Amino acid sequence: MKEDFLHYIWKFKKFDILDLKTAQNEPILIIKTGEYLELSGPDFFNAQLKIGNQKWAGNIEIHLKSSDWYLHNHEKDPAYENVILHVVWENDTPIYRKDNTEIPVLVLKEYVSKEIIENYNALVSPKTWISCEKQIKEINGFVFKNWQERLFFERLERKSEFVYQLLEEMNQDWEAVLFCLLAKNFGLNTNGNSFLQIAKSLSFSVVRKESFEVESLESLFLGTAGLLDAEKEDLYFKDLKFKYFFLLHKYQLEKKHIDPILFFKLRPDNFPTIRLSQLAALYHKHQNLFSKIISIKTVQNVYELFNVSASSYWHNHYQFDKESTKKGKSLSKSFLDLVIINTVIPIQFAYSNVMGESIAEDLIDLMHETTSEKNAITDKFDSFGIKSKNAFESQSLLELKNEYCNHKACLKCAIGLELLK
Structure with a gap:
């Protein structure tokens, strides 16, 4: 009790x-x-x-x-x-x-009544992955869908706190905030924090000024990441390193500490060299990316906007000095689905809140179009008969598991309350 x-x-x-x-x-x-x-x-x-x-x-x-x-x-x-x-x-x-x-x-x-006590004990007592795993499939569909929407926006509210924090740090410059979010997203879980440090250490005004030359951006990103610190015979490496030191002197940039950039256990397409080159290509192609992101309504809009590739050198390289089989390095649809979930939706939501607008239905529509994440949590729910058909549903399930089930907060959960009835 x-x-x-x-x-x-x-x-x-x-x-x-x-x-x-x-x-x-x-x-x-x-x-x-x-x-x-x-x-x-x-x-x-x-x-x-x-x-x-x-x-x-x-x-x-x-x-x-x-x-x-x-x-x-x-x-x-x-x-x-x-x-x-x-x-x-x-x-x-x-x-x-x-x-x-x-x-x-x-x-x-x-x-x-004894009945309500028995229902409560049945709900919270079992040492299972989630307390209601045997009953969750029986929940009324209307109750479940309404709860999913609440969970989705609770998760979005928490994600938006990071956006507001960045907005303060970037002196209300939404373009700079977007750059930080995208950089973190491009680094994925392995290098996300390091990529965020790179974005924060660069004044976005410098990125704006150098965006007309893709090699300048690439040298800036790779150099700040510490990936140009070594000595190599590769001509492209030497060219980027020369440009990086020129930009350091030109803008009087201070070399700041960045957590080590990791390659270990990453698929080659996710190597930091490839992702930073793709990020440079994106900012070379779009000088006013924020306004375009805010107006996105469909997944196809995202695929078209982010239709960029790493520079030609990386078509037959994943690392400097190591040639590989030729292959284009454009952003995949599965990667862009993560960009929608972790960057596009949170920044649209935060910006609309700051502007006093409501775009809840638009966000839900976009998430319904976006492919569901596949991970251990969504797979486990799937085994209980709760399938996530899109990113709206998978994000809701992640929120349910992490913020309610893990804390045994059944009495704050619409599913738990429904089962107690």
């Missing part, structure tokens, strides 16, 4: 309310259960009750045992002076106010 279960019972009146009595044997009439704010202080604010012949307005505090009042030092906290009812599962000691009047107590276990 946990307190959040008692909160759920009180909030939704999941107990027999017709003949309630306090532990002191006074009748209780619930007029208003109060507002559940989940803040410091009493659990429910502004409740209204009738106890005996007296009408009360104030707060409700809920504990497993009444003695928890003293365990949590509420007797010393002025925030609890306006508690009008102490709701507990077990009443093991009387609680008094400062004026020595006893706080009325409601013992919930005397009014809760």
Whole structure:
């Protein structure tokens, strides 16, 4: 038994309310259960009750045992002076106010059905991947779809916090924010933080000025990454290194620490040399990329906008000094789907919020068009009969697992609440 279960019972009146009595044997009439704010202080604010012949307005505090009042030092906290009812599962000691009047107590276990307790225990007790894995497929489709939408926007709200943070760091320059997000995305999980450091260490004004020459951008990105620090015989390497040092002197750029760039365990198409060259090609092709990103409505728009390739040198190289079979290095559709999920959607959402606009339906439509991610979490849900047909659904499932299931927050989850019914 946990307190959040008692909160759920009180909030939704999941107990027999017709003949309630306090532990002191006074009748209780619930007029208003109060507002559940989940803040410091009493659990429910502004409740209204009738106890005996007296009408009360104030707060409700809920504990497993009444003695928890003293365990949590509420007797010393002025925030609890306006508690009008102490709701507990077990009443093991009387609680008094400062004026020595006893706080009325409601013992919930005397009014809760065995069925709801059994449902709760069945939901939270099993040591399984998720508590509801045997029942989740049975959830009403309307409830599940509404919850998916809520989960999707909760995830988007959290992702947008990083965008707002970047916006502060970049002095409200949305183009610079987009550059940072794209750089992080191009680095994927392995080099994402290093690529972000590269983007942050370069003034975006320099990127703007040098975007008319793709080799200048490539030398700038590879040089900042530390990938031009060695000595090699390769002529293209030498050319890029010369340009990089010229740009360092031209703009008085300070060489900053960048976390090591990794090649280990990456597929060759994801090598940092290839991704940084592709990023340079993108900014060479589009000098006003942000305005184009904001106006994107379809997946096809993204594929067309990001139709770029690493420079010709990389068609038969993955690393300097090591020639490979000739192959074009354009951005794949699967990679661009990740760009939509992790860059396009979050920056569109954040920008619309700052501008006071609502584009929720447009974002949902775009995510429905985007291919679902394939990972261990979506595969596991698939085994329970919950298939993600698109990125909207896969993002919702990731949020469900990471923010609810992993924390056993079944009583804050629409699926858990539905099963408890």
